[in-house]
Amino acid sequence: xxxxxxxDKLTExxxxxxxxxRGVIQTPCFMPVGTxxxxxxxxxxxxxxxxxxxxxxxxxxxxxxxxxxxxxxxGNLHKFMSWDRPILTDSGGYQVFSLSLLRKVKDRGxxxxxxxxxxxxxxxxxxxxxxxxxxxxxxxxxLDECVSYPSTKDKSEEAVKRTVxxxxxxxxxxxxxKFKNKxxxxxxxxxxxxxxxxxxxxxxxxxxxxxxxxxxxxxxEPSQLLYxxxxxxxxxxxxxxxxxxxxxxxxxxxxECVDRGVDMFDCVVPTRYGRNGTAFTSEGKLxxxxxxxxxxxxxxxxxxDCFVCRRYTRAYIRHLFNTNEILALRLTSFHNVYFYLKLxxxxxxxxxxxxxxxxxxxxLSKYNx
Amino acid sequence: xxxxxxxDKLTExxxxxxxxxRGVIQTPCFMPVGTxxxxxxxxxxxxxxxxxxxxxxxxxxxxxxxxxxxxxxxGNLHKFMSWDRPILTDSGGYQVFSLSLLRKVKDRGxxxxxxxxxxxxxxxxxxxxxxxxxxxxxxxxxLDECVSYPSTKDKSEEAVKRTVxxxxxxxxxxxxxKFKNKxxxxxxxxxxxxxxxxxxxxxxxxxxxxxxxxxxxxxxEPSQLLYxxxxxxxxxxxxxxxxxxxxxxxxxxxxECVDRGVDMFDCVVPTRYGRNGTAFTSEGKLxxxxxxxxxxxxxxxxxxDCFVCRRYTRAYIRHLFNTNEILALRLTSFHNVYFYLKLxxxxxxxxxxxxxxxxxxxxLSKYNx
Numbered sequence: 108x109x110x111x112x113x114x115d116k117l118t119e120x121x122x123x124x125x126x127x128x129r130g131v132i133q134t135p136c137f138m139p140v141g142t143x144x145x146x147x148x149x150x151x152x153x154x155x156x157x158x159x160x161x162x163x164x165x166x167x168x169x170x171x172x173x174x175x176x177x178x179x180x181x182g183n184l185h186k187f188m189s190w191d192r193p194i195l196t197d198s199g200g201y202q203v204f205s206l207s208l209l210r211k212v213k214d215r216g217x218x219x220x221x222x223x224x225x226x227x228x229x230x231x232x233x234x235x236x237x238x239x240x241x242x243x244x245x246x247x248x249x250l251d252e253c254v255s256y257p258s259t260k261d262k263s264e265e266a267v268k269r270t271v272x273x274x275x276x277x278x279x280x281x282x283x284x285k286f287k288n289k290x291x292x293x294x295x296x297x298x299x300x301x302x303x304x305x306x307x308x309x310x311x312x313x314x315x316x317x318x319x320x321x322x323x324x325x326x327x328e329p330s331q332l333l334y335x336x337x338x339x340x341x342x343x344x345x346x347x348x349x350x351x352x353x354x355x356x357x358x359x360x361x362x363e364c365v366d367r368g369v370d371m372f373d374c375v376v377p378t379r380y381g382r383n384g385t386a387f388t389s390e391g392k393l394x395x396x397x398x399x400x401x402x403x404x405x406x407x408x409x410x411x412d413c414f415v416c417r418r419y420t421r422a423y424i425r426h427l428f429n430t431n432e433i434l435a436l437r438l439t440s441f442h443n444v445y446f447y448l449k450l451x452x453x454x455x456x457x458x459x460x461x462x463x464x465x466x467x468x469x470x471l472s473k474y475n476x
Numbered sequence: 477x478x479x480x481x482x483x484d485k486l487t488e489x490x491x492x493x494x495x496x497x498r499g500v501i502q503t504p505c506f507m508p509v510g511t512x513x514x515x516x517x518x519x520x521x522x523x524x525x526x527x528x529x530x531x532x533x534x535x536x537x538x539x540x541x542x543x544x545x546x547x548x549x550x551g552n553l554h555k556f557m558s559w560d561r562p563i564l565t566d567s568g569g570y571q572v573f574s575l576s577l578l579r580k581v582k583d584r585g586x587x588x589x590x591x592x593x594x595x596x597x598x599x600x601x602x603x604x605x606x607x608x609x610x611x612x613x614x615x616x617x618x619l620d621e622c623v624s625y626p627s628t629k630d631k632s633e634e635a636v637k638r639t640v641x642x643x644x645x646x647x648x649x650x651x652x653x654k655f656k657n658k659x660x661x662x663x664x665x666x667x668x669x670x671x672x673x674x675x676x677x678x679x680x681x682x683x684x685x686x687x688x689x690x691x692x693x694x695x696x697e698p699s700q701l702l703y704x705x706x707x708x709x710x711x712x713x714x715x716x717x718x719x720x721x722x723x724x725x726x727x728x729x730x731x732e733c734v735d736r737g738v739d740m741f742d743c744v745v746p747t748r749y750g751r752n753g754t755a756f757t758s759e760g761k762l763x764x765x766x767x768x769x770x771x772x773x774x775x776x777x778x779x780x781d782c783f784v785c786r787r788y789t790r791a792y793i794r795h796l797f798n799t800n801e802i803l804a805l806r807l808t809s810f811h812n813v814y815f816y817l818k819l820x821x822x823x824x825x826x827x828x829x830x831x832x833x834x835x836x837x838x839x840l841s842k843y844n845x
Contacts, residue, residue: 144795148802152783173770173795180771181791189787382802401542402549414521418558422550426513426542433517433751436802 108290108317109134109349115463119341119368122458125349127245128288129185129193132160134349134370135454137361137447138195140378142168144188147378148437149444151190157413157445160192161245163373166238167199167206170228171221175241183243195246195373197353198235200294201322204253212252214272232273236280236291244289248320249277251294256327263298266323270296271310278314290317292351298323299332301339308343318349321369325355334363341368358387358450358474362467365454377447381440384428388446391474393421395439400425413445477659477686478503478718484832488710488737491827494718496614497657498554498562501529503718503739504823506730506816507564509747511537513557516747517806518813520559526782526814529561530614532742535607536568536575539597540590544610552612564615564742566722567604569663570691573622581621583641601642605649605660613658617689618646620663625696632667635692639665640679647683659686661720667692668701670708677712687718690738694724703732710737727756727819727843731836734823746816750809753797757815760843762790764808769794782814 113122123134139146139154141162146154154162164184169175173187181187184194203210207219207228216231235250250273252266274293281291293311297303311319321340324333337352344350351371352364361372377387386393388408393400395407406416407424415424415438427435450470457466482491492503508515508523510531515523523531533553538544542556550556553563572579576588576597585600604619619642621635643662650660662680666672680688690709693702706721713719720740721733730741746756755762757777762769764776775785776793784793784807796804819839826835 143799143801144792145801145803148806150803150806151787172799173791177770177791177795181773181789187789187792187795189789189792401546404550418520420550420556420558422542422546423513423556423558426546426556430512430541432512432514433802433805434514434519437517437519437806 108288109347111347113458114346115458116461117464118366120365120454120458120463121368121370122455123349123370125290127193127290129191129245130160132193133455135361135365135451135458136160136371137451138163138371138373139444139447140373140375141188141190141194142375143172144169144184146444148382148440149378151188153441154190154444155192157441157448159444159448162190162192162194164194164196164242164244165199165202166196166235166242167202169242170199170238171223171226175238179241183241185243193245194242196239196242196244196248198239198248198250198294199230200248200251201253201354203230204255212269214269216250232276233280236277236284240284246290246292246318247281248292248294249274251296251322253296253323253326254298256298256323258298260300260303263296263300263303266298267296267303267307270294271307271314274311274316275314278316292316292318292320294320294322294353295340295344296323297340299328299336301336304336304340305343308340312345316348318351318371319344320351320353322353324352325360325374330360330363333360334367337364337367337369358447359471361447361450362454362470366463366467377443378440381443382436384435384439386439386446387443389473390476395421395425396428397425407439407442408446411442411446411449413442415439415442415445477657478716480716482827483715484827485830486833487735489734489823489827489832490737490739491824492718492739494659496562496659498560498614499529501562502824504730504734504820504827505529505740506820507532507740507742508813508816509742509744510557510559510563511744512541513538513553515813517751517809518747520557522810523559523813524561526810526817528813528817531559531561531563533563533565533611533613534568534571535565535604535611536571538565538611539568539607540592540595544607548610552610554612562614563611565608565611565613565617567608567617567619567663568599569617569620570622570723572599573624581638583638585619586621601645602649605646605653609653615659615661615687616650617661617663618643620665620691622665622692622695623667625667625692627667629669629672632665632669632672635667636665636672636676639663640676640683643680643685644683647685661685661687661689663689663691663722664709664713665692666709668697668705670705673705673709674712677709681714685717687720687740688713689720689722691722693721694729694743699729699732702729703736706733706736706738727816728840730816730819731823731839735832735836746812747809750812751805753804753808755808755815756812758842759845764790764794765797766794776808776811777815780811780815780818782811784808784811784814
């Protein structure tokens with residue numbers, strides 16, 4: 108279901124394609140985050156117009172609201188939210204460990220209380236696969252144990268062991284479902300310990316997954332450590348399977364990690380920054396509320412051809428932010444997600460033409476000027 | 477610039493057309509409110525897609541934010557907000573009398589402090605025309621004095637006298653500008669006193685305006701009193717000029733006032749209700765957060781063909797509201813404004829075919845069921 112189309116000569120960057128029943132995804136790709144069955148502020152029409160091929164959903168959040176019964180009534184997550192392209196669902200492991208209350212982790216699974224209303228839940232690896240079966244996710248993630256940064260080696264090692272144990276049970280459950288054309292990824296944990304990352308990557312490969320996620324990163328560690336961990340993990344992953352760096356990141360992180368062999372990314376940054384009034388542009392981040400933009404009739408990004416940049420000015424969008432107009436959030440979010448998707452398109456084009464290294468240098472130089 | 481195309485036989489309802497440089501508007505029409513240079517939550521693309529021919533701007537609000545200098549830098553209000561169809565601007569009279577602080581009204585004009593930052597402003601009738609000249613509004617409103625409801629007859633009479641005085645000076649200033657294809661309306665005040673309304677209507681006609689607005693209504697009075705005041709005012713207005721009922725209203729108000737001879741309406745209701753989770757439907761108002769919609773896979777309005785109703789369900793939109801997702805506000809606002817524009821289209825079709833009375837009865841019966 109993943110085809111590696113090309114491996115760059117100078118870097119670890121790769122060109123690939125994931126073929127799913129609901130659509131084809133060119134990699135490296137960025138997947139907009141639709142945690143609660145909506146990519147914040149955007150319609151599905153918006154996402155289709157910018158050619159988003161796959162979006163993310165989240166087991167933890169959807170389980171809490173609207174709840175599985177509601178989604179089941181609609182048929183599945185695609186029908187519930189009226190999105191017929193692929194959806195990758197995160198298992199909710201990260202959210203259980205970062206958001207939920209009164210958490211108890213045992214080998215069996217994890218008990219927790221909802222951060223919304225205190226309702227109790229028990230998630231087992233098997234249950235998480237079953238939930239994603241109800242959602243009808245195209246790419247599934249197994250339940251994993253995430254540690255915060257920094258974490259002791261002992262604690263990190265324990266989380267790796269449990270993640271591998273749960274991964275095996277997830278795979279067993281996944282096989283029982285006899286899916287055709289769905290993918291289950293293994294999630295590599297190990298905090299910032301290269302040897303744990305290596306061990307986890309190797310153990311997961313014995314189970315054999317359709318792809319490998321790099322989890323527990325972009326949780327507060329410095330960029331160089333993130334890049335280093337990616338390097339130290341990717342080299343123990345099989346070349347013929349897609350690699351997905353979860354929750355990353357800023358444009359510079361994405362380009363650095365493509366360079367290191369990552370194929371898939373997701374991040375709330377383009378929408379979250381968009382709602383806070385920060386636009387991503389070819390010349391770096393732009394804080395639209397700032398006074399210099401008061402009279403600025405240029406678009407958010409002079410090099411962008413999205414509908415926002417073709418029609419609306421910085422002065423206008425600044426005014427919308429300063430008057431708390433909701434349209435501001437959507438315009439900037441749309442532009443930012445478009446910027447990310449376009450960046451991935453350019454990355455793919457340059458890998459294809461063997462010019463990725465030059466593009467990376469040029470992009471970063473202009474972006475960081 | 478206004479052509480009366482047809483007068484209904486059974487009611488006072490009329491079919492007309494307003495021809496402006498920036499576009500043609502069929503009447504009776506509803507004008508979405510874009511107070512701060514945005515129809516809340518919607519893009520201009522949204523408005524064009526639903527065939528909104530004219531929107532409102534507001535002198536008071538735009539003067540405060542972003543300020544005239546910013547709009548002047550962009551060229552005019554159309555260019556600032558990137559909307560090239562007609563714009564009607566309200567003079568801000570209503571806002572000065574309902575929102576501003578430390579207000580001092582003299583015959584010369586009105587001094588007030590901004591409700592945003594306390595900055596002081598002086599608005600004279602002449603200045604209000606000059607501001608609308610900078611905005612390049614297609615239909616201008618003169619500064620008027622609004623009284624709250626209820627108001628004593630003395631106070632109401634004083635406001636009428638000042639409104640007429642200001643109207644004359646506004647017209648003089650308007651003539652000095654030598655506009656081609658812009659319209660200046662006179663605003664009929666008089667609170668809930670028929671004789672004051674008559675007097676105001678007749679005095680304004682001596683000055684001779686391109687259209688007549690009914691101001692100071694929908695400010696808390698009962699519906700029947702609103703309808704009665706409309707009747708008592710419209711009969712003193714010339715048949716060959718458009719009549720604009722400011723700030724009205726609910727669908728039932730609009731249909732009742734079309735029946736009484738009103739040609740133009742504006743109201744924040746479709747967007748404000750939309751943001752609060754109330755959808756207008758052919759079967760009445762629908763409060764989408766309510767529990768019965770949890771599993772409801774029907775669209776907001778089964779008879780609506782807007783993009784929201786064609787794609788998204790009540791269950792999904794309810795989920796978006798319950799999780800405070802911004803998309804909820806836009807979907808419901810879009811549907812509501814579409815519902816209003818479609819209602820006006822149907823009203824025009826039925827006036828054209830001489831079936832307005834039957835349509836009104838059928839619509840209200842279903843809407844109020």
